Amino acid sequence: MTTLIVVIALVVLTGVYISWRAGRLDRLHIRLETAHAALDAALLRRAAVCLEFAGSRILDPATSLVLAAAAHEARTAGPDEREHAESDLSKTLRAVVDQERFREKLAEHSTGAELLTELDSAVAKVVYSRRFYNNAVAVTRTAQRRWLARTLRLAGHTDYPGFFEIDDAPPDSLAVE
Amino acid sequence: MRIGIVCPYTWEVPGGVQAHIRDLAEALIADGHRVSVIAPAADDTVLPPYVTSAGRAVPVPYNGSVARLAFGFLSANRVRRWIGEGGFDVLHVHEPAVPSLGVLACWVARGPIVATFHASYERSRAMSVAAPMLQSAMEKITARIAVSDAARKTLVEHLGGDAVLIPNGVTVSRYAEGEPLPGWGPDGGVIGFLGRMDEPRKGLAVLLEAFETLAPERPGLRLLIAGPGDPDDVLGRVPRAYRDRVGLLGMVSEADKVRAYHSVDVFCAPNLGGESFGIVLTEAMSAGAPILASDIPAFRRVLGDGQAGALFATGDAAALAKEAARLLDDPGRRAKLSDEARHAVRRYDWSTVAREVVRVYETVTHAAAGVEEDVS
Numbered sequence: 001m002t003t004l005i006v007v008i009a010l011v012v013l014t015g016v017y018i019s020w021r022a023g024r025l026d027r028l029h030i031r032l033e034t035a036h037a038a039l040d041a042a043l044l045r046r047a048a049v050c051l052e053f054a055g056s057r058i059l060d061p062a063t064s065l066v067l068a069a070a071a072h073e074a075r076t077a078g079p080d081e082r083e084h085a086e087s088d089l090s091k092t093l094r095a096v097v098d099q100e101r102f103r104e105k106l107a108e109h110s111t112g113a114e115l116l117t118e119l120d121s122a123v124a125k126v127v128y129s130r131r132f133y134n135n136a137v138a139v140t141r142t143a144q145r146r147w148l149a150r151t152l153r154l155a156g157h158t159d160y161p162g163f164f165e166i167d168d169a170p171p172d173s174l175a176v177e
Numbered sequence: 178m179r180i181g182i183v184c185p186y187t188w189e190v191p192g193g194v195q196a197h198i199r200d201l202a203e204a205l206i207a208d209g210h211r212v213s214v215i216a217p218a219a220d221d222t223v224l225p226p227y228v229t230s231a232g233r234a235v236p237v238p239y240n241g242s243v244a245r246l247a248f249g250f251l252s253a254n255r256v257r258r259w260i261g262e263g264g265f266d267v268l269h270v271h272e273p274a275v276p277s278l279g280v281l282a283c284w285v286a287r288g289p290i291v292a293t294f295h296a297s298y299e300r301s302r303a304m305s306v307a308a309p310m311l312q313s314a315m316e317k318i319t320a321r322i323a324v325s326d327a328a329r330k331t332l333v334e335h336l337g338g339d340a341v342l343i344p345n346g347v348t349v350s351r352y353a354e355g356e357p358l359p360g361w362g363p364d365g366g367v368i369g370f371l372g373r374m375d376e377p378r379k380g381l382a383v384l385l386e387a388f389e390t391l392a393p394e395r396p397g398l399r400l401l402i403a404g405p406g407d408p409d410d411v412l413g414r415v416p417r418a419y420r421d422r423v424g425l426l427g428m429v430s431e432a433d434k435v436r437a438y439h440s441v442d443v444f445c446a447p448n449l450g451g452e453s454f455g456i457v458l459t460e461a462m463s464a465g466a467p468i469l470a471s472d473i474p475a476f477r478r479v480l481g482d483g484q485a486g487a488l489f490a491t492g493d494a495a496a497l498a499k500e501a502a503r504l505l506d507d508p509g510r511r512a513k514l515s516d517e518a519r520h521a522v523r524r525y526d527w528s529t530v531a532r533e534v535v536r537v538y539e540t541v542t543h544a545a546a547g548v549e550e551d552v553s
Contacts, residue, residue, distance in 0.1 A: 054310070054313055061284050062248030065276035066237055072306040073238075088238035098251040116466045126292050 008060065021146075022154045028140045029158055035133040039164060042129040043086055046122040047075040053119065059096075060108045067096055086126075087167040093123065097171035123170045130164055137161045178538060180205060181265035181548065182203055183256070184216035185277035187234045187245045188224060193345075194271055194295050195253045196323070200348050202227055204531035215259045215278060217247035231255045231278055239276065240304070246277040257285040265548040267291060267538045273318065274336065275420065276302065283314035287547035289541040291534075293316045294340060297327035317551075319414070319541040322534070341537065346530030347457055349522055352463035355439035358401075361424065362440050365508070366397035368501060369441030371434070371457050374406025374425075380447030380471060385414050386494035391502060392419045398505070403429045403437050438464035442511065443504050443547055446470040449492055455479055461524035462486070467511040469500055485521035486514055536537075 054057065054068035070092035072084075077085035096102075097119075106112030144155045184198045186415035195216075200425070202212045212227050217234035224230060231252050234245035258305065262267070270292045283290060295350060297549040298304075321340035329340050329368040350374050361367055372379040375421055381402070388400055412420050438444065444466035445456050458479055461468055468486030470476040480486040487504055489496040504511055523529065 055369065060248060060250060060253045061280045061310065062252070062276040062311055065280065066246065066248055068306050068310060069239060069276070070237075079301075092237050096249075100251055102250075105250050135244060154339045 018148070018154075021148055022152075025140075025143050025149060025154050028136070028143055028154075032133075032136045032140050032161055035129070035136040039126075039129040040134040042122070042125040044075065046087065046119075046126050047071040049092065049115070049119045049122045051075075053115055055172055056109075056111060056115060058106060058112050058115070063096055063099075068148065083164065083166045090167050090169060093119075094169070094171045097173055103173065123168075127170065129167050130166065130168055134163050139165050178542070179211045179266045180213070180214060180263060180538065180546075181260065181263045181268045182214045183238055183268065183270045183278050183282040184214055185246070185272045185275045185279045186217070187290070188216040188218040188230075189222045190230060190245065195242040195273070197295065197345055198271060199225075200346060200527045201534065204346070204348075204527040205535070206530065208531060208535070213259070213263055215256060215264075215282075217245070217252075217278065229259055231259075234277070239253075240298075246275065248276055248281070252278060253281045253285060256281045260548060261550050262288050264546070266542050267546045269293070269534075269538070270318070272296065273314060276305060277347070278306075280311065281312050283317050283433075285551055287317070287319075287551040289538075289545040290318050291320045291322065291537055291541060293322040293324065293343075294328045294332045295324050295333040307525040308336055317516055318407075319545075320537050322537060325356055336462070343530060343533050343537070344525075346526050346527035347456065347459040347463055347522065349463040349519075349526045352435050352438060352460050353434040353465070355464060357440040358426075358433070358436045361399075361401055361437075362487065363442045364397070365442055365505065366395065367401055367441045367443075368469075368505075369397050369401045369403075369437060369444045369446075369461075370447070371403045371437065371461075372446075373404050374408075374411050376404065376406075379404075380448050380449045380492070381411070382414070383447040383449070383471075383494050383497055384445050385411070386410045387498035387501060388423075389416060390418075390445075390494065390498040392422065392544070395502075395505070398422065399424065401437060401441055402426065403434065434460070435464065438466050441466055443501060444468050445501070446476060447497060448473060448476070453484070458486075459522050460524045462518035467504060468518055469497070469504060471497075479521075481517075483523050485517040 050071035054064040068088045074085040074089040106116055140161050143149060144160060149155060163172050182198055182202055184195060184293045185193055186192055188195060198214060202214050205212045206227065214228045215231050216228055217232060218224060218230040219233055231247050232255060234247045236243050236245050239246065268282060268286055268290045270282050270290060271280045272295055273283055273292045315336060320342050323332055323340040324345050329342055332340055354546055370381060370384055374381055381408060391398055400423045408425045411425060412423065415423055428435065438461050444461040448471055455475050458470060458476060463483065467479065470486055470488055471491040472488040477488060486534045487500050
């Protein structure tokens with residue numbers, strides 16, 4: 001009798017534990033998805049601000065072209081090329097914004113300062129959202145790798161998530177503020 | 178005529194556009210024109226007297242690779258000042274679709290503007306975004322020149338409108354004299370090839386096959402191959418017994434290229450097609466190398482239907498072998514072809530090409546007052 005009670009208790013406890021682990025993994029997956037959506041939005045926003053800059057007629061045509069081409073590449077890149085294209089956009093932005101007297105030139109236009117503030121915020125949000133996303137990836141990966149999760153396939157059909165590795169260093173003149 | 182030429186790429190970095198502008202400028206100066214070139218250049222570069230620096234170019238990702246370009250307000254100001262002080266009759270911009278000095282010059286100048294398009298590409302994402310932004314710069318261009326059919330096609334497809342075709346020239350005098358490379362030299366048995374070894378359309382495979390046919394009965398026969406590519410891949414296609422008779426130079430300097438042309442008894446251009454002009458052929462002709470080329474239309478035209486060089490059926494290794502054997506056995510014919518080639522290539526000399534370009538200048542300056550700053 002006592003043995004039976006112990007066995008039943010053990011089964012119940014194990015069940016509770018497993019469902020708690022599965023629930024945790026599920027929460028992690030939701031967090032990961034949210035982080036990914038935020039990252040995606042930040043990247044799209046950055047490309048959009050760049051395109052707006054390029055089309056604003058504030059910049060010289062050569063700078064506009066370089067910026068528009070890089071932003072377009074980043075916006076239209078497929079999943080495999082995206083990290084590369086977004087890194088290229090970061091590099092291009094540094095080359096453009098770190099021109100000598102870039103700020104003074106922009107200040108001559110009414111919309112220039114506004115756009116620069118917007119760019120500043122878009123660039124920073126890419127840095128933040130990427131860090132948050134990669135944190136979520138790291139935690140999810142650890143959880144998915146655990147013995148229990150692997151044996152019982154607690155992750156279901158969810159893919160093993162990959163880090164988003166890009167060069168997102170902001171232009172010097174934006175970073176100092 | 179006072180001519181202002183705008184170069185989009187860093188002057189001291191070797192490249193087709195830079196070489197084109199240098200040769201054109203020098204030919205124009207030799208013809209008595211006053212030429213000023215503006216180009217991006219590093220601060221410590223020693224520039225020819227006719228080149229003005231627009232400052233350093235910045236490496237940025239563009240159109241799938243990293244390009245060194247000059248853009249921004251400072252570069253635009255330098256171009257503006259250069260135009261203001263130059264008092265040019267005509268402004269000649271190169272690659273105005275590239276985000277560098279060319280498009281800046283179109284932006285800040287007004288007056289007769291000639292543009293030359295060099296690049297050709299199948300499809301360019303960057304260009305599809307750029308086309309509408311380039312519109313106002315393109316509208317200022319009065320005459321357009323393309324250096325090849327491919328460049329012209331690219332221009333028509335991406336930007337619309339047409340252009341006149343004026344191919345690259347060759348500076349004949351630069352190739353005319355040269356010391357043969359050590360261990361080589363015309364000795365009655367050297368066949369030369371220059372071009373990308375791993376580009377099938379250059380036709381190296383056809384030449385290697387012909388070499389394999391000829392090698393057993395001709396112990397003195399050797400191949401001299403210059404150009405980028407994987408040497409092991411090429412040697413792998415040659416039977417082991419003949420490998421020591423194949424010399425692979427890899428990428429060669431301009432000076433060694435000239436010497437290579439002077440180191441052969443027969444220069445072979447086995448191209449399968451796609452060559453819009455054959456700059457290599459005109460260089461070999463300038464060096465007076467007896468030429469054996471495939472009979473693609475461009476080569477047939479340059480070689481005057483076989484007058485200035487022997488032709489063989491494109492892609493036919495047996496025909497190549499037969500024709501090469503005849504040439505190697507006939508020093509008299511080789512000497513005649515060499516003379517004919519040196520003569521025929523004069524029409525492709527930069528002095529001739531530059532005159533063609535001047536005709537374009539004259540067409541656009543006819544009713545114009547000269548180039549000035551655009552203050553609007």
